[in-house]
Amino acid sequence: MRAAVLHEIGSDKLDLPDDVSTIDVGPGEVRIKIMASGICHSDVSAMDGTLPTMAPAVVGHEGAGEIVEVGPGVAHLAPGDHVTVSFVPPCGNCPDCHRGEPNLCAVHAVEAFTVPRFRLGESRLFGLSGLGTFADEIVIPAVGAVKVDPDVPFETAALIACGVLTGVGSVLNTAQVKPGSTVLVYGCGGVGISVIQGARIAGATTIVAVDPVEAKHDVARRFGATHATTPDGVEELKQQLTAAQGFDYAFDVVGSPGTIRAGWDHVRRGGSVIVVGAGKADAMVQFSAQELFLHDKKILGSLYGSAHIQRDTAAMLRFWRAGMLDLDGMISKRIGFDDLNAGLDVLRSGSSDVIRQVVSFD
Missing domain, CATH: 3.90.180.10 (Medium-chain alcohol dehydrogenases, catalytic domain)
Incomplete structure (x- = not known):
């Protein structure tokens, strides 16, 4: 074969x-x-x-x-x-x-x-x-x-096997995003688009997609992002959309120290950074002990969207049939x-x- x-x-x-x-x-x-x-x-x-x-x-x-x-x-x-x-x-x-x-x-x-x-x-x-x-x-x-x-078409089922369970699962299972939340997503590839769709399903009212490739911004909006920007534009949107407090959740779908740290910097005190991207073993992220204590922010790893494969595959297909997951x-x-x-x-x-x-x- x-x-x-x-x-x-x-x-x-x-x-x-x-x-x-x-x-x-x-x-x-x-x-x-x-x-x-x-x-x-x-x-x-x-x-x-x-x-x-x-x-x-x-x-x-x-x-x-x-x-x-x-x-x-x-x-x-x-x-x-x-x-x-x-x-x-x-x-x-x-x-x-x-x-x-x-x-x-x-x-x-x-x-x-x-x-x-x-x-x-x-x-x-x-x-x-x-x-x-x-x-x-x-x-x-x-x-x-x-x-x-x-x-269920085979190609539809195939997408659920990894990218969709990982992305949507990171929102619904790992972060447990609450309705009305503000969400920041670094990376607009397949998993990032799944995170954006998951945030929409969860009821987030502000979903900011971040990608250095501007041509991906319209794609992100098509799948549920309310705003899209390059990394340089995140601070301005934070000021406009959150009264400078920061976002409730930041999802890093890149797996780089720079985007993880940026997610931390742009979530509010008490907010959560969810690391979805697979980074290198020697890629180190630096935080001070004081900021970890003072800001009460959470850093959550999300392996495979914290998924239960039988339960969550069925859920993804229900979302798909209902027109909630494209x-x-x-x-x-x-x-x-x-x-x-x-x-x-x-x-x-x-x-x-x-x-x-x-x-x-x-």
Whole structure:
């Protein structure tokens, strides 16, 4: 079968062989025919080493498809079921899961670094985040496959798998934004647009989108931002919109020290900064002990939108059906498997007219 292979960390190109195979389906696992996969910035971050991953590996982690085989012990899924996939499948038995924080479950996440999922000749290949959705088929733990109704388009389901759960979840789950709030969002890519939509769903009345690429501002407004500006314009809008007090919430979807610190500087005393973007391990943010104490601001990390994948996937689809969450409009471009490298280059370029690219495998 076809699969997009990263042979070594730091390479900016994926090999596209057609003679890759998956591991056999074991107990508690399922085989999925991938029908659609979104191209996420985390794929690029894994390739360049920003996010930890194993190599060689099949890249891709935002996908949806159809169950074609189930392993022993799998009773809740059957061949023919349509599913979206999760890169943090909850085991259900660890302390994190018992605390109601399944997005922090490390059981299957650790397996992503220890259990190869594919074969290429004599080589064993890992799957990015335990998945590898840039492939015709994948074999994953059954708890990482979330059943969706058959009328949900595969490309719609694929977006929910990562970007939408991460962005909307950071608003509804992590920050728990209150109606009438003022919200600042740094970064207007796919996850940033999902944050903006989440803020709108939560009832925020002021949503300021921040991006240095001015061409992205109209896109942000289309999805719910009430204002849009470059970083240089944030202070002026803070003065106008909050009587200089600062915003209630600032979401950093960039993952850089500069934007995290800017979020801190522009939220009010008692406000919250939510770090959604995946930054580098050595990228340090500096605060004084005094300001942390005096301003009573909160810094919240948001891994995978603090999501419960079964509950929140269903919620995203209800929002979508109700016309409250525009998933179809987030798809800027549909490409084929052979165009994957070009799609990754578009993402690296920061193109203003691309929110999400979806790779079709049908």
